[in-house]
Amino acid sequence: MATWVEDIVQALKNLGGQAALSEISAEIANIRTIPLNLTYQATIRERILRNSSDSKSFSEKDIFKKVGKGKWALRDQVQKEPTLDKEPTSIDPSTSALSPAKPNPTQPLPARPITPESISIRPSSTTIPRKPAVQAYLPVES
Numbered sequence: 558m559a560t561w562v563e564d565i566v567q568a569l570k571n572l573g574g575q576a577a578l579s580e581i582s583a584e585i586a587n588i589r590t591i592p593l594n595l596t597y598q599a600t601i602r603e604r605i606l607r608n609s610s611d612s613k614s615f616s617e618k619d620i621f622k623k624v625g626k627g628k629w630a631l632r633d634q635v636q637k638e639p640t641l642d643k644e645p646t647s648i649d650p651s652t653s654a655l656s657p658a659k660p661n662p663t664q665p666l667p668a669r670p671i672t673p674e675s676i677s678i679r680p681s682s683t684t685i686p687r688k689p690a691v692q693a694y695l696p697v698e699s
Contacts, residue, residue: 561604562620564588566631569621575630578602605629 559567568584569576576584582598594600606612609632611623622632 561600562608562618565601565604566620569629569631574634575624575628578605578627578629581605581629 564585565581567588568581571584571588572580578598578601582601585597585601586593603614605621606614608617608619609615609621609623609629610619611621620632621629624630
């Protein structure tokens with residue numbers, strides 16, 4: 558019988574290397590030969606989080622990588638992000654040649670129009686009315 562992590566790895570391979578958690582759970586339901594308990598989806602999520610350095614719960618091997626909201630991949634199959642060896646370039650309209658991109662501090666930023674949707678009005682302070690304290694009265698002896 559395979560472990561949960563082995564089944565998750567197999568499910569991701571069957572799904573092309575990356576998939577949403579719901580797709581992984583559905584694929585494991587097809588892979589597993591023994592009946593699944595009611596909390597199998599939580600178990601899958603927990604095993605992925607425990608085996609991913611992208612998670613605060615990481616404590617075992619670094620097998621899985623988070624590639625989006627609710628999407629996971631096998632870390633060894635994720636393409637590394639390209640790195641830039643040079644500075645980004647921009648086209649200089651006066652020479653039609655590429656030149657290093659530099660911000661122009663003398664040019665103001667483009668203005669955005671003010672619309673009712675862009676304005677948010679919040680009260681500066683919120684006061685919550687308080688109930689008067691409950692007072693107990695003792696009978697007065699005469």
